[in-house]
Amino acid sequence: MPDTPNAVTPLGLPEMDAAHAEFEACAAALRSAAPGAHRGALQALAAHCRAHFDAERQLMESTGCPAADCHVDEHEAVMKSLHEVLAMDDAEAAPVVARLIVALDDWFPAHVDHLDSAVAHWVTKQRHGGVPLVLRRP
Ligand SMILES: [Fe+2]
């Protein structure tokens, strides 16, 4: 997979890496939406995030992953922001969406690096007794 400027670190857990690629596709669609015409892309991002975050919560709960509460709180803060913007009319939301995109671009890679990577390590250790390996082509 070619690197893109916003590509997050692969974690080596296929279901999480697939969810992260989908998040980035949804975020890219929102980024490329015309000002004031963001609603469909924002709804798609919110739907993706609900499924993505629920799947991670389920993964953490089913494996007894530590620090799950803190992780889930971060997800829910993002959901709250997405729903607050969706509740605005399109004209009111346009400048907020621009700030939301910047905030998500800042938040998501750090979240993956710090919290999601810990989940991937934990789950892989539970399943296979070791940490995930990520092989990269030069
Ligand atoms: Fe994630």
Ligand SMILES: [Fe+2]
């Ligand atoms: Fe997460």
